[in-house]
Amino acid sequence: MIKKLTLLVALSFPLGFMPEQAVSAELSQYTAGRVQRAHNLQQDEKLADAIAMLEGLNLSRAYDKAYVQRMLGVFYWQQNIKTKAIANLTDAVNSGLLQDEQAWLTQRMLADILLTSEEFKQALPHYYALSNNVPENQNADELWLRIAQSHYQISEWQQSLSAIKTYAELAGKLDVQPLTIKLGAQLQLKQWKAALPTLESLIVLEPNKLVWWQQTAGIQLRLGQSNSALDTLALARRQGVDLSQQDLKTLAQLYAQRGIPERAAIVYSQLDGADSDVDLLVLQAQYWQIAKEWDKSITVWRQAAALNNKHRWPLAQLLLQQGHYQQAIAELDKVKDKAYEADVALAKVRAYYKLDNLEKAVIFAKQADNIESTTASKSWIKYLSQKREMAS
Structure with missing residues (x-):
């Protein structure tokens, strides 16, 4: 660093x-x-x-x-x-x-x-001796910067911070190099709260440097400040900082935690491989669904199902929920997972019932009951049988 x-x-x-x-x-x-x-x-x-x-x-x-x-x-x-x-x-x-x-x-x-x-231990006594008697035409702050760096390089973190403090008093301000030394020592000492103002100063000086934003958000998360971490990453993105893929995933997760699922879905949709990585597609579909953006969720569930057939089931459920009964049946026909066999049959019961096809609804109700007899299957059979008798 x-x-x-x-x-x-x-x-x-x-x-x-x-x-x-x-x-x-x-x-x-x-x-x-x-x-x-x-x-x-x-x-x-x-x-x-x-x-x-x-x-x-x-x-x-x-x-x-x-x-x-x-x-x-x-x-x-x-x-x-x-x-x-x-x-x-x-x-x-x-x-x-x-x-x-x-x-x-x-x-x-x-x-x-x-x-x-890189003979830091040997250099330090000389710098300290020099700092005790600095000629008027020399800069004392330069000596203290070297003292801070030397202590840092031999892992003497507290001494490095003390030297940076003296440097700041003499120089009147801290630029990137002393701030970086200060930050490094604070992180080594696990002075998380103290490191945040240092990072803020570094961001002011180097607003496009990704690592400062990453470390700020990381510390905020460590301190349990998830809202602040979200604000940090979101601000970095707005300012044109090229966030890493992991940073963007963290940002999406933070949006979801704050209760803004549509923003989470958007961020996931902008990741590399968002249209071809089935896991990313599932996350997008789920967050669009949580956001009640049904059409968007259905579109992405279709993409996920095309890559992995196990995602037919949540797609079919959402189609059924939204009243797309024929489309739901078409997707239910493609669900091959035996674990969902009874649930698929019951879903078809509901779809055919909504389409006023009582004959097929009864068939699938009995099929569901044969696979796994449940209160739901028995209730459907009884209800549909009564409806069919009344209709005849």
């Missing part, structure tokens, strides 16, 4: 000054001359030669050694040899001898290289 931070400061040598400035008073004449030569080689883009010359120096003075190590650290970094850059800069910083105006930047450079090398 958290992207790695890139270095936000230009790391190059000399760090804002010429070697012969401010060093002549402390570097030995011999070392100062070699440092100047190395600097000139670097300016001529001969870094390898500059490194070889500095590496070959046999220095006895501690300050000279620390100064050259700093210079080597910068050169190795420029050649993308991070391990040697880190080793030399670490020795230079730890010596405590470099107290010139570039000392802070040297430690900052070391901290940043450690961070980009």
Whole structure:
């Protein structure tokens, strides 16, 4: 979730000054001359030669050694040899001898290289030290963002949140990167309620990013806020966010839970495979039926029955309910499930009775009674027999 931070400061040598400035008073004449030569080689883009010359120096003075190590650290970094850059800069910083105006930047450079090398634990002490004495021309908030990221990467969630809080106080606002770190830490700590305002801020900054909407709805569901989850997903859709198929299924379910079955049916009808997936067709048919959209439900039940014959039975029942008796009989004739045999016979009794075909109604009433004698079958037989006698 958290992207790695890139270095936000230009790391190059000399760090804002010429070697012969401010060093002549402390570097030995011999070392100062070699440092100047190395600097000139670097300016001529001969870094390898500059490194070889500095590496070959046999220095006895501690300050000279620390100064050259700093210079080597910068050169190795420029050649993308991070391990040697880190080793030399670490020795230079730890010596405590470099107290010139570039000392802070040297430690900052070391901290940043450690961070980009994913040496987060090693980077943290340097960032904290730097944060205690920030020059006026440097941004303290950048340090705290790196501190937050470093803690996050080593799963120190609470420390990461504390660092983000300090960052926000210094920066005055939170953009996407610190908000993402904050959210990640809150989720790891299961601070669900606290995560919701963070997600709201992220949605404001990146309204088209699906994951923020998904996580918001997910947390709302976790907290039992199903109405809020519905509103979140519905708003995302209205704003043109491309919801996943699972998100849309969740949205449909939430519409159904809120008592808006027609919206549930519409959402299911817009899913991939809505016209060919029998399970999706059944859901559409059921929700149209709950919404009392009988014709729409019948249409979709027909599609489902064409794909799987077991859906003939609910289709026939709905046709019968709506008075489409001939169509109901045609569908009942296609129901093959033995479990519904008696029910199908009774359904035909009702259909033929409504069509004033008492002879067939009696036949199917007796058939139903033979399959499974019930109060309903016996009542139909008695009633229809009486009707037939009266008619004759």
